[in-house]
Amino acid sequence: MEGSKPLSPPNKQQIALQRVDSERPYRLLYCSGKGDKAGVIQELDNGVEPNLADYDRRTALHLAACEGCTEIVVLLLEKGADVNSTDRWGRTPLSDARSVNHVEICKILEEHGGIDPVGLDSTIPCYEIDKSEVDMNEAVLIGEGAYGEVYVVKWRGTEVAAKTIRSSIASNQMVRKTFLKELALWQKLRHPNIVQFLGVLKDSERLIFLTEYLRNGSLYDILRKKGRLDQPTAVAYALDIARGMNYLHQHKPHAIIHRDLTPRNVLQDEAGHLKVTDFGLSKNAHEKDAHGYKMTGGTGTYRYMAPEVYRRESYGKSVDVFSFALLVHEMFQGGPANREQAAEHVADKRAYEDSRPYLSSYVYPEDIKRLLQECWHKNPDCRPTFEEIILKLEMILEDLKGSKGVESCCNCTIL
Numbered sequence: 001m002e003g004s005k006p007l008s009p010p011n012k013q014q015i016a017l018q019r020v021d022s023e024r025p026y027r028l029l030y031c032s033g034k035g036d037k038a039g040v041i042q043e044l045d046n047g048v049e050p051n052l053a054d055y056d057r058r059t060a061l062h063l064a065a066c067e068g069c070t071e072i073v074v075l076l077l078e079k080g081a082d083v084n085s086t087d088r089w090g091r092t093p094l095s096d097a098r099s100v101n102h103v104e105i106c107k108i109l110e111e112h113g114g115i116d117p118v119g120l121d122s123t124i125p126c127y128e129i130d131k132s133e134v135d136m137n138e139a140v141l142i143g144e145g146a147y148g149e150v151y152v153v154k155w156r157g158t159e160v161a162a163k164t165i166r167s168s169i170a171s172n173q174m175v176r177k178t179f180l181k182e183l184a185l186w187q188k189l190r191h192p193n194i195v196q197f198l199g200v201l202k203d204s205e206r207l208i209f210l211t212e213y214l215r216n217g218s219l220y221d222i223l224r225k226k227g228r229l230d231q232p233t234a235v236a237y238a239l240d241i242a243r244g245m246n247y248l249h250q251h252k253p254h255a256i257i258h259r260d261l262t263p264r265n266v267l268q269d270e271a272g273h274l275k276v277t278d279f280g281l282s283k284n285a286h287e288k289d290a291h292g293y294k295m296t297g298g299t300g301t302y303r304y305m306a307p308e309v310y311r312r313e314s315y316g317k318s319v320d321v322f323s324f325a326l327l328v329h330e331m332f333q334g335g336p337a338n339r340e341q342a343a344e345h346v347a348d349k350r351a352y353e354d355s356r357p358y359l360s361s362y363v364y365p366e367d368i369k370r371l372l373q374e375c376w377h378k379n380p381d382c383r384p385t386f387e388e389i390i391l392k393l394e395m396i397l398e399d400l401k402g403s404k405g406v407e408s409c410c411n412c413t414i415l
């Protein structure tokens, strides 16, 4: 009879192998989210359960559906993945695919009996506002945009802005869903330089949503009234916008690209600070193709549009940096560059002839000039991030304060 050997402690290599083994099942989740078909097949062939879930109860099918990996979705379903497994938040793979608009995957999941217990519209109720709390008959019209009118109304004793979406637009179920999706994204945002979303009016035939009311109006109104801003004010405003935009670009788990950053979409609060608004056109950066993002064209305002967007190429976050540069240019200049020319013509020349606004040395300090040239660089990869822009602007503002001894901003004078 063979005597039993005393157990010796595992060596380093054995410990490493044990670790790989204990992490091994989760490779299925990793490969599914990355679209690594060979990896997924290998894991399943090794006997990993197709319904394996992580601590949030998210399965390989959730991840593949969410990341738009169609082939993996099909494969997992073939291998017996549960089409209606629910994660910690009650979301099925179909809920995920819908929320990021992966149409083909939604179809496949539905064909396999997939349901969406969460539903797009039901992400809204916690922010629904009873329409009896808002008297729309007392509403005062304050503006009109591409999607409808904007009113100031009273809600629980406070003046707020009510944005109405034209019934011709809101009656289209697909468009309505897209709006609700954008609002669901907006309602999660909280930042001092982002206009606060308040809620959607419940049971209203029209689609109406409330945001905080900024009584000083938009940057467009300010520039029309005041013309060119003094340098410290322009830089302080630029910092406000950059901070709001940086928050959007650093949004987790997916960056938010505004896509329509214009002077009309920047509003001023009573303290004189600027806030970025109108996420109706912003796009969750998760909805990307292999190269970046594709814009369907016609979206956004031509005068502030990045060349790659005008040319309908794939694009990324830096399209907002390009628009930002034009806003800053306008604050120093007092109005838009090439204002006598049609906006589309201006965008065309920027996209195909690399034309950029003139930077007079009398108007633009050297460091602002350099920053603007970097921000509207023709190569999107050469443009700085908003995080970098903030650092530069903070230094420029310090220098301006140092050289003048005075910062004048929003009617305040800081000595």
Ligand SMILES: Nc1ncnc2c1ncn2[C@@H]1O[C@H](COP(=O)(O)OP(=O)(O)OP(=O)(O)O)[C@@H](O)[C@H]1O
Binding pocket: 142, 143, 144, 145, 146, 147, 148, 149, 150, 161, 163, 195, 211, 212, 213, 214, 215, 217, 218, 260, 264, 265, 267, 277, 278
């Ligand atoms: N929260 C708000 N507080 C105060 N005024 C607002 C508010 N939201 C919008 N406005 C005013 O209403 C106007 C219209 O706004 P809206 O966002 O509908 O359109 P826009 O930004 O001008 O154009 P577009 O729809 O093409 O983006 C704005 O220019 C602004 O003057």
